[in-house]
Amino acid sequence: xxxxxxxxxxxxxxxxxxxxxxxxxxxxxxxxxxxxxxxxxxxxxxxxxxxxxxxxxxxxxxxxxxxxxxxxxxxxxxxxxxxxxxxxxxxxxxxxxxxxxxxxxxxxxxxxxxxxx
Amino acid sequence: xxxxxxxxxxxxxxxxxxxxxxxxxxxxxxxxxxxxxxxxxxxxxxxxxxxxxxxxxxxxxxxxxxxxxxxxxxxxxxxxxxxxxxxxxxxxxxxxxxxxxxxxxxxxxxx
Numbered sequence: 001x002x003x004x005x006x007x008x009x010x011x012x013x014x015x016x017x018x019x020x021x022x023x024x025x026x027x028x029x030x031x032x033x034x035x036x037x038x039x040x041x042x043x044x045x046x047x048x049x050x051x052x053x054x055x056x057x058x059x060x061x062x063x064x065x066x067x068x069x070x071x072x073x074x075x076x077x078x079x080x081x082x083x084x085x086x087x088x089x090x091x092x093x094x095x096x097x098x099x100x101x102x103x104x105x106x107x108x109x110x111x112x113x114x115x116x117x
Numbered sequence: 118x119x120x121x122x123x124x125x126x127x128x129x130x131x132x133x134x135x136x137x138x139x140x141x142x143x144x145x146x147x148x149x150x151x152x153x154x155x156x157x158x159x160x161x162x163x164x165x166x167x168x169x170x171x172x173x174x175x176x177x178x179x180x181x182x183x184x185x186x187x188x189x190x191x192x193x194x195x196x197x198x199x200x201x202x203x204x205x206x207x208x209x210x211x212x213x214x215x216x217x218x219x220x221x222x223x224x225x226x227x228x
Contacts, residue, residue: 035217045154045162045207047217059215062118095161101211102150102168107161 002026002106004096009111016086020111022079022096030054030074033100036081038092039110048094049081064090086115119143121208121220128226133198137223139208140190147184149210151191156205156222165206166193195225203227 008020022034036048049070050059058070069082079096093110120142129135139151151169154162164173166182169191179199184191191210195202208220 037219044205044222045156045209045219047209047219050215050217057215059217061216101215101217103152103164104154104209105164105167105173107163109161 002098004098004106004108006094006096006108006111009094009113011114011116012086013117014087014115016115017082017084018086018113020081020083020094020096020113022108024077024079024096024098027098029072029077032098034072034079035097035099035104036070036079037095037097037104037107038090038113039095040089040092043092046092051079083113086113088115091115118212118216119218121210121218123206123208123220123223125221126224126226128228129198131198131200131227134194134196135198135225137193137195137206137208137225138188138190139192139220140188141210144212145186146189146191146210147186149212151182151184152209153180153182153191153193154207154209155202156207158204162207198227200227 003025005023012018035050051070067085071080095110096108097104098106122140153166155165156162165176165180170182179196181194205222207222211217
């Protein structure tokens with residue numbers, strides 16, 4: 001059974017940093033592209049970043065480019081999102097998502113990041 | 118980059134059919150695949166349609182997808198509506214630079 005479990009969310013002050021993790025199981029992690037998608041409270045879904053299986057290809061939304069860094073450790077079946085210079089509008093539930101451009105097929109349950117003073 | 122525009126809300130009665138549209142602002146809707154998600158309150162999204170018209174296993178055949186090049190839009194059709202279909206629905210696509218775009222979401226009320 002495919003499982004994606006996010007961790008690392010919490011309350012952080014504006015300008016601060018946070019590192020999210022996603023532990024994957026139930027599939028060959030290295031074979032799949034992985035993604036982060038976020039959802040601000042009461043709002044819609046927003047794609048954040050994608051990374052290919054070998055980390056050769058990495059993409060970011062304009063809203064996070066230069067502040068967030070996606071990475072993965074295939075030996076540990078883990079996906080990461082390093083978030084720096086956080087702003088209030090980064091407050092959201094962050095989902096770890098498996099999938100290619102044409103199919104995001106499995107989602108974690110999300111971890112809440114709150115940016116507030 | 119392009120935008121995907123959805124109606125904010127739709128409502129229909131049980132047993133009826135509802136169509137949710139997703140209009141692409143620039144570039145052809147047919148140039149990249151569209152996916153549809155269902156999100157119930159407090160839960161993560163799940164896929165109901167991928168690659169424009171494909172239905173994942175386990176999704177009822179009451180759910181179908183289509184694209185219309187003349188209106189540059191994709192549509193999700195749900196027939197034989199059930200109260201359990203009440204949820205938010207999102208369309209998603211991507212551009213040739215692998216930038217992923219979500220529609221703003223549509224709240225479906227089954228009353």
